[in-house]
Amino acid sequence: xxxxxxxxxxxxxxxxxxxxxxxxxxxxxxxxxxxxxxxxxxxxxxxxxxxxxxxxxxxxxxxxxxxxxxxxxxxxxxxxxxxxxxxxxxxxxxxxxxxxxxxxxxxxxxxxxxxxxxxxxxxxxx
Numbered sequence: 873x874x875x876x877x878x879x880x881x882x883x884x885x886x887x888x889x890x891x892x893x894x895x896x897x898x899x900x901x902x903x904x905x906x907x908x909x910x911x912x913x914x915x916x917x918x919x920x921x922x923x924x925x926x927x928x929x930x931x932x933x934x935x936x937x938x939x940x941x942x943x944x945x946x947x948x949x950x951x952x953x954x955x956x957x958x959x960x961x962x963x964x965x966x967x968x969x970x971x972x973x974x975x976x977x978x979x980x981x982x983x984x985x986x987x988x989x990x991x992x993x994x995x996x997x998x
Contacts, residue, residue, distance in 0.1 A: 878939035879987035904928035945975040
């Protein structure tokens with residue numbers, strides 16, 4: 873089956889990729905091998921921006937490259953890191969991103985419902 877739409881929910885540890893149409897969907901989970909450390913700096917918990925795992929980001933890009941329209945969502949900054957990576961390393965995929973949205977931690981059913989609603993609202997559901 874051909875899926876024109878994809879939603880990607882990602883954080884530092886994993887990405888949930890759902891390819892879908894109005895009536896069908898296929899999903900996969902991609903996990904990173906990198907470890908993000910935390911440390912105290914001047915009494916404040918701060919995240920050490922360890923080098924991003926390019927294999928993780930490339931694997932996500934490869935999983936979504938066949939889609940025509942891509943919605944990228946997630947709870948934190950990782951979605952923005954991913955968009956910057958796409959723009960530098962995979963510009964053809966970056967051009968297909970229709971929006972980047974903040975979404976907490978939905979299960980896959982909630983994520984799919986959110987994405988379908990988004991694409992219908994924007995008038996780009998085929």
